[in-house]
Amino acid sequence: MxxxxxxxxxxxxxxxxxxxxxxxxxxxxxxxxxxxxxxxxxxxxxxxxxxxxxxxxxxxxxxxxxxxxxxxxxxxxxxxxxxxxxxxxxxxxxxxxxxxxxxxxxxxxxxxxxxxxxxxxxxxxxxxxxxxxxxxxxxxxxxxxxxxxxxxxxxxxxxxxxxxxxxxxxxxxxxxxxxxxxxxxxxxxxxxxxxxxxxxxxTRFDRVAENAKSPKEFETIRKFCDNNNTLIAGSTWPADEHLLATLINAYPNWKFIIAPHEIDKAHIDEIVKLIPESVKYSELTNQPVDTQTLIIDNIGLLSSIYQYGQIAYIGGGFGVGIHNTLEAAAFGMPVIFGPRYDKFQEAKDLISINAAVSIKNAEELFIAFQKLTEDRTSGDLAKRYVNTKTxxxxxxxxxxxxxx
The missing domain is CATH 3.40.50.11720 (3-Deoxy-D-manno-octulosonic-acid transferase, N-terminal domain)
Known part of the structure; x- marks a missing residue:
């Protein structure tokens, strides 16, 4: 052997x-x-x-x-x-x-x-x-x-x-x-x-809890959100982005921030094509932006960007498996992700305490989103879960x- x-x-x-x-x-x-x-x-x-x-x-x-x-x-x-x-x-x-x-x-x-x-x-x-x-x-x-x-x-x-x-x-x-x-x-x-x-x-619980206590500030992103309810989509792949595009169109009063897992030019261009009204982070200024969707085309920002959102969507669940749910949960955000989460105990735990929802298609995404916008306790449950695991x-x- x-x-x-x-x-x-x-x-x-x-x-x-x-x-x-x-x-x-x-x-x-x-x-x-x-x-x-x-x-x-x-x-x-x-x-x-x-x-x-x-x-x-x-x-x-x-x-x-x-x-x-x-x-x-x-x-x-x-x-x-x-x-x-x-x-x-x-x-x-x-x-x-x-x-x-x-x-x-x-x-x-x-x-x-x-x-x-x-x-x-x-x-x-x-x-x-x-x-x-x-x-x-x-x-x-x-x-x-x-x-x-x-x-x-x-x-x-x-x-x-x-x-x-x-x-x-x-x-x-x-x-x-x-x-x-x-x-x-x-x-x-x-x-x-x-x-x-x-x-x-x-040890991830220690890391995300520490990060949530003192995240980096991004003034341009804060101004983009401009006190609007915001969904943060982290580590997304094309399958996730196509689902999110339907949600964006249906909720014009919400802001959306998409941080894709891969930020090569070809992928970023595909997202812009999918969501034509979006703006890229690299083109963002300190002035308020009259657009609904921000695409993060830089690396290393996501773990702190979660501070500006109310609901998180975690990508990867339609591929090999979901990415990090804990970074968002540490900020008191309920999370949504695709069906492939079975290898991640924290995802199972978050679902069991009603702080997360797994979805298989656009219809389930809409239902999950509506549920989490109405349930004001789910975010608190997510944050409490993280803090008890440190x-x-x-x-x-x-x-x-x-x-x-």
């Missing part, structure tokens, strides 16, 4: 190189890893006290960020090294102020794992939620470097719990401790004889502190 794993890693690298000829994300993936060890060696001193945080992408970064910042404030002498697998994480956070180095993670080969870990020589490593790399985990284990998984979540359909998942279970055996989100995850790991597990919840970061830092 290890042979097949190694072949798959090499094949993945080859496919990405081919795609990089015509795909910008793949191009960034390849270029960012070019001469990666020279970049690391120029910036990082392995003799110092280094802590390695790895994130798959931007979402996992925001999830692990509370712990990272807590460690940095508690142990300012420690150096923080961050790696990303995806360009969507690296390109946005490559200049993150609290990190002493931010890099792409080289592909998981035996030589890369040995070289990277030797180059940064971390005191401990923290991986957020998922990404289980055999060679990196094995080298950390062999080197006696503690490895922690935070905000982990496991489901019965994952390969770890299948009869043919012995190789993947081996990867898990290299982890020193799992901090998981729920009891189900702990029980699943127990079934495969992994007991070094704590239920700590999800505290994960403090639990994890208390455990990790034993290793310093």
């Amino acid at each position: 290890l042979l097949l794993y190694n072949i798959a890693i090499q094949l993945y690298g080859l496919i990405i190189k081919i795609f990089s000829l015509f795909n910008n994300k793949a191009k960034l993936f390849v270029q960012g890893r070019r001469n990666i060890f020279e970049k690391i060696q120029k910036k990082i001193d392995p003799a110092k006290s280094n802590i390695w945080f790895h994130f798959a992408s931007l979402g996992e970064f925001e999830q692990g960020r509370p712990l990272l910042e807590k460690i940095k404030s508690t142990y300012p002498e420690k150096q923080i090294i961050i790696t990303f697998f995806s360009p969507s994480g690296y390109e946005i956070r490559k200049d993150y102020a609290l990190a002493d180095g931010v890099f792409y993670l080289p592909l998981d080969t035996p030589s890369n794992a040995k070289q990277l870990i030797a180059a940064i020589n971390p005191e401990l490593a923290v991986f957020t939620k998922y990404e289980y790399w055999y060679h990196y985990f094995k080298v950390l284990h062999q080197s006696g470097i503690p490895l922690y998984i935070i905000s982990g979540i496991f489901r019965p359909d994952q390969i770890f719990f299948k009869w043919y998942g012995s190789f993947n279970r081996k990867i898990l055996s290299f982890v020193n401790h799992f901090f998981v989100q729920n009891e189900e995850s702990k029980q699943l790991l127990s079934q495969i004889n992994i007991h070094n597990v704590s239920i700590s919840g999800d 505290g994960s970061t403090d639990q994890i830092i208390k455990y990790i502190a034993q290793n310093f």
Whole structure:
């Protein structure tokens, strides 16, 4: 099985190189890893006290960020090294102020794992939620470097719990401790004889609650809303946007802000074509705008834009799965999303307390929107749910502190 794993890693690298000829994300993936060890060696001193945080992408970064910042404030002498697998994480956070180095993670080969870990020589490593790399985990284990998984979540359909998942279970055996989100995850790991597990919840709650207390202010967006009821649509895809267009036409007294998941020119142009009366954020001025819909064509604003809305629509539910509902809920906003939310416990929880509605089509969207405009308690329930789930970061830092 290890042979097949190694072949798959090499094949993945080859496919990405081919795609990089015509795909910008793949191009960034390849270029960012070019001469990666020279970049690391120029910036990082392995003799110092280094802590390695790895994130798959931007979402996992925001999830692990509370712990990272807590460690940095508690142990300012420690150096923080961050790696990303995806360009969507690296390109946005490559200049993150609290990190002493931010890099792409080289592909998981035996030589890369040995070289990277030797180059940064971390005191401990923290991986957020998922990404289980055999060679990196094995080298950390062999080197006696503690490895922690935070905000982990496991489901019965994952390969770890299948009869043919012995190789993947081996990867898990290299982890020193799992901090998981729920009891189900702990029980699943127990079934495969992994007991070094704590239920700590999800560090995202700490992050979104903190963000809601002191969000960035955007005067141009505040003036665009101009005290009107506003729906904020975050991380949308074309299927979401087509549904929203019908809602926009039906509610002329509401303002709408759409922050698409992809902001390339082609996608933004499609939204403008779909909603001709819209204005792009990059063209917004400080003067009040007499238009109903604002399209956010910049990255990094969404988590604070929610402060200006009354209802949120979260995209992705008609694709692989919904995006972050908690950022909106933390601001006391009820949320609407598509049908694919089964992998997200917080979405299920929000539905169960009447703070969220899942929809399958335009008709259900209209019904959900009308329901949430009339129910003034749903937003309060959403905010209360977030606030009762905080505290994960403090639990994890208390455990990790034993290793310093």
